[in-house]
Amino acid sequence: MFKSYLKVAARNIARYKYFSLINAFGLALGMSVSLLLISFYSYVSSFDDYHTRxxxxxxxxxxxxxxxxxxxxxxxxxxxxxxxxxxxxxxxxxxxxxxxxxxxxxxxxxxxxxxxxxxxxxxxxxxxxxxxxxxxxxxxxxxxxxxxxxxxxxxxxxxxxxxxxxxxxxxxxxxxxxxxxxxxxxxxxxxxxxxxxxxxxxxxxxxxxxxxxxxxxxxxxxxxxxxxxxxxxxxxxxxxxxxxxxxxxxxxxxxxxxxxxxxxxITPGPDLENSIGPDTDYTLIVVFGTICLLILLPACFNYGNMSIARSLKRAKEIGLRKTMGGGKTQIFLQFIIEAIAITMISLVGAVILFILIRPEFENMMPGTWLDLNLTWEMIGMFVLFAVAAGFLAGVFPALLFAGLNPIQALKSQPNAGGFSRMRVRKVLVIFQFALSFCFIVLMIVLGRQYRYNLNFDFGFNTENILDVELQGTNPTSFQSEFSRLPSVQDISMSSGILGSSYSSTQVRALAGGDSIKVYELFVDHKYIDNMGLQLLAGRNFPNVPVQTERYIVVNEEFLRVWQITNPIDALGKTFLVEGKELEVIGVLKNFHFAPLQIPIKSFFLRTDPSQFTYANIKVASPDIHATLTSMEKTWSMLNNTRKFEAHFFDDEMEEMNKFYWALLKMIGFLGLIAISISLLGLLGMVIYTTETRTKEVGIRKVFGASETGILYLLSKDFLTLMAWAIGFAIPVSFLLFDNLLSEIQYYRVSLNGWDILIGLAVFSLFGVATIASQTWKAAGANPIDTLRYE
Incomplete structure (x- = not known):
């Protein structure tokens, strides 16, 4: 019996080549992303399995x-x-x-x-x-x-x-x-x-x-x-x-x-701070899995849609089978096996796509620990997944066809058994279109967010600042030697890089009370001027050798946390920090000491030369290459065992935005797949509609219908579905993307009307072009040829 099912499945796949190709290609696209998830989960869930106990x-x-x-x-x-x-x-x-x-x-x-x-x-x-x-x-x-x-x-x-x-x-x-x-x-x-x-x-x-x-x-x-x-x-x-x-x-x-x-x-496991090794929490798996499901479901819907659309052509076959004694279970199994046969063909294409996109996916993950090479165990999981995807794609058409009345089926008047086929198909198409529209809008918004980050004003000077890792070099010796270079305007010292690296400590008022977490950076007396930070009240650190730490310079947020109204009122106040009594001598205007993912928080500058790990050099030179060469020579005199490590501040800021570039590429790839699957489904439906209405088109043209009228007649239902999808997707986009961006980054762009309009234009262009590619041909056909069509 199983062999018979396979033969019938093979014949139907061969008979409807065009639809089989569309289904197979769409499922291959949808399955390729899921293969990434399966391989990723298989890899991380096998961590530490080899330990005996x-x-x-x-x-x-x-x-x-x-x-x-x-x-x-x-x-x-x-x-x-x-x-x-x-x-x-x-x-x-x-x-x-x-x-x-x-x-x-x-x-x-x-x-x-x-x-x-x-x-x-x-x-x-x-x-x-x-x-x-x-x-x-x-x-x-x-x-x-x-x-x-x-x-x-x-x-x-x-x-x-x-x-x-x-x-x-x-x-x-x-x-x-x-x-x-x-x-x-x-x-x-x-x-x-x-x-x-x-x-x-x-x-x-x-x-x-x-x-x-x-x-x-x-x-x-x-x-x-x-x-x-x-x-x-x-x-x-x-x-x-x-x-x-x-x-x-x-x-x-x-x-x-x-x-x-x-x-x-541990891996995968809950999201914990201070994680040791690769960070793979369940949240990442759930988010990735949701995206894969949103990509796979439309491909399965396409299969179901086209299978239902072809129900009239297969109605007599089903009616004859039932008349000859075929049961519901046998009809159900026949259509499930056909769907699984299609997904097994699609699996070959999906594996090819998986191999092509795997290196890019591995590069997106932080570190170099991910290695998704194919193993026999992984291939076995891929095959099981293809079977499950085939069942998912074929279960609704199989249930529908198994429930057909044999008498109505033989008359080519199938009854859906209580289901409205057209209504279900329309819902599935609207869902696909809405998903594609959301992906297009998401790419537009993330693109704006990327540009927003590149042009963001952090509140300090980033131009012509070269950050050099001291790597154990004495800060005083470094400053003495590098200040002799003609291209060096000024040099300051710090324990980290503003906008990216910082530490925190606990601060308590001398009068007692709870400790409060405050972020900190250790700097010298030149740092505030060199970085262009603005003092609202008070003064800079004194230009004297630091024997014992005595002072701090705080930001405006520090005052808010300690309920100090005016910056000048904070001057002279003393706080207990790590057992030291430190006096506030200056108040800085708020600036972004941390990445844009988090808001400005309570922060102060301290001074302790033992904490300095970076030199911040203000450079003025028309020939940067010559300047860096001379700096490397000077460095080799100070430290000949370590490589000269220096990066311009602007380049470091751009490096931090690589996350968004990687996210853009990932969303772009997923969006391309989602849009392609939707357009393939639309193409298949348009082809089927034009084929089934070929004689109708010929008759209408004989009675004087214009090409424009025919074009509108064949397209209006699909254009209506696109309009419904847009109406559904726009409020969902506003609700979803604002929440999504707020989770990714505190300082963010907001979804606006222009994003929707641009997305609408792109979406409409793709959709109308797909519809027109078939309806235009049908509308322009010679009625003599179309009337002969069977």
Whole structure:
């Protein structure tokens, strides 16, 4: 029976070649994006599967309430591990990780950067199964200043990769003995290039000398444990609750709770701050899945629409089958198998499209961890998905045809069994058109947002400012040498880059009360003038050597938070910051110290030369290339082990907007697919309509109907559907896109009438051109030829 179904399906696909081609191509487009989702989910859900005892490995996560804010964190204080070792039963191994290790391997031959390394306990390899190809995992991290490298880094340092027992120099951190080399970790949320023994850290950083600050400031600290039995989870959680209650019961600054998270729940998992490794939370999966569904459904609707439209031509076949004893189930299966056969053909095209768009998708994701190469497991999932898509595409036509009355079917007067075929088809077409219109408008709005960001006034000077990474170079020596260059107008120092990098701290009034989170940047006395920041009251930092930090310069938002009405009233007020009493000596007009994704918040400038990591050089030169060459020569005299790293401020601002460029490309691609699917569906329906009304057109022309009249007659129903779709999509666009943009960025453009009008023009152009491509030909045909048509 199944073989018979396949034969009939093959004959029908071959008989209706044009419609089969439209269906197959549309489904291939719709399925290609879903293949990306399947491969992505398959990849990230397999993270950490290779660890032998993965079911017993947990991470401790935390929720912190501090300064009125509440944050869910992937990190936990190292001091907690010390307390648990003494108080908690049921733990076989516990591993502390400090993710702050990074630096450059320096020697006469090489200068290899280690972008991410972890300080870890010696029990790391007892918990996690990373394959060691050189060294003994049991003792590799047992001594201070021991380091384990991944294979690719080891080969960069030494071509053979044979470094076991050798000493390497990490710039600024000292000498380390290579005690092991492991294969590059793959499919793991623990992305690293080097592991360093935890005992290398000072005791207070390891959390072995407990103080309150360690329990409230632990951004780079993580704790993993191996439970003796899965049943011990509840006992361990109770211990965590007890420790948190004891530690934070008297704290005024923060309240923290701890929770166990299974290794398998990390990726994908909940959205946590301070995530270690690739950040793949469920929100990303849900959003991506919704987009895939919105792309796939129209392709399935197209199949259903055209199948229903051809019902008259297949009505006699169905009536004859039923008269000869064919049951509803058999008719249903016949049409489902036809739909699945089409999707299996479409799968070939979808896989080709998937291979073409995969590199661009991988590049859109931050980092270089994503690798969606085809595997047999993935291909099997693709086939299952194609079967499911075929069932989805064919289920409605199959139900419709299975329910036909055989007598009416033989008379070519099928009854939909209570369903209004035309009404359902119109709803499906309107949905497709509305979706296409929304994508067109979204591309227009995101394009405006991209231009808006490029031209945004951040409130400080960005022109001709060159930011140079100090990389451990003495700021005073740097300023002394670089100020001699004729192209250098001025130099200031800072701990970060305005508009992109910043840190935060807790501030409290001397009179007491709750601490408030304030964002900060460390600068020197030249920074305010160099960056063109505007003082509303007070003065700049004094031009004297800083022995002890004494002053801060705040922004207007800082005054609002502390309920200070006039800028001049803030001068002289003293606040407690990290145990220091700091006096407000100046008030700055608000400026955007952070990316445009977040609003302006309470912020101040501090001065501490030990925090300086960037030099901000104001450049005046007609020949930038010559200027940079002379700067590189000067740099080599100050630091011959590090590469000169410098970027113009305007270029850094543009780099931050690459997110929108990537988003534009992604939305553009998805929009192109959605529009193509809708136009294919429209093309198929127009072709079918013109074919079924060929004789009618001939008769009308014989009786004197004009080409314009015929054109209107064949087009009006489709134009009406387009109008309905636009009427539905416009309010949805206003409601959806304003909320969407507010989630992406605080400072944003708003959807306006011009966006709608431009979108309407583009949408109408595509739709009318598609309709006219067939109706014009039918309207201009010779009535002698059309009257002969069968």
């Amino acid at each position: 993965k079911e017993s490995i947990y991470r401790i996560i935390s929720t912190m309430e501090k300064g009125g804010d509440k944050e869910d964190l992937a990190s936990a204080p190292s001091s907690l591990a010390t307390s648990m070792q003494h108080e908690t039963a049921g733990i076989e191994e516990i591993v502390r990780i400090n993710a702050s290790f990074r630096g450059d391997v320096v020697s006469d031959k090489v200068n290899i950067p280690i972008r991410q390394g972890y300080y870890v306990d010696s029990s790391f390899f007892a918990v996690f199964d990373f394959e060691m190809i050189q060294g003994n995992p049991q003792v590799a991290l047992s001594k201070p200043n021991s380091i384990v490298l991944i294979e690719s880094v080891a080969k960069k340092i030494e071509a053979s990769g044979d470094l076991l027992g050798k000493a390497i120099e990490i710039d600024g951190l000292g000498t380390f003995e290579v005690t092991g080399v492991i294969k590059d970790p793959k499919r793991t949320h623990l992305w690293f290039e080097a592991l360093v023994s935890f005992s290398t850290l000072p005791a207070e950083v390891r959390g072995e000398v407990s103080n309150q600050e360690q329990w409230t400031s632990y951004n780079d600290q993580y704790i993993y444990l191996l439970a003796e039995n899965s049943s011990d989870k509840d006992k361990i959680q109770q211990s965590l609750n007890r420790i948190a209650s004891d530690v934070y019961s008297q704290s005024k600054d923060a309240h923290v709770t701890f929770k166990l998270q299974a290794l398998g729940d």
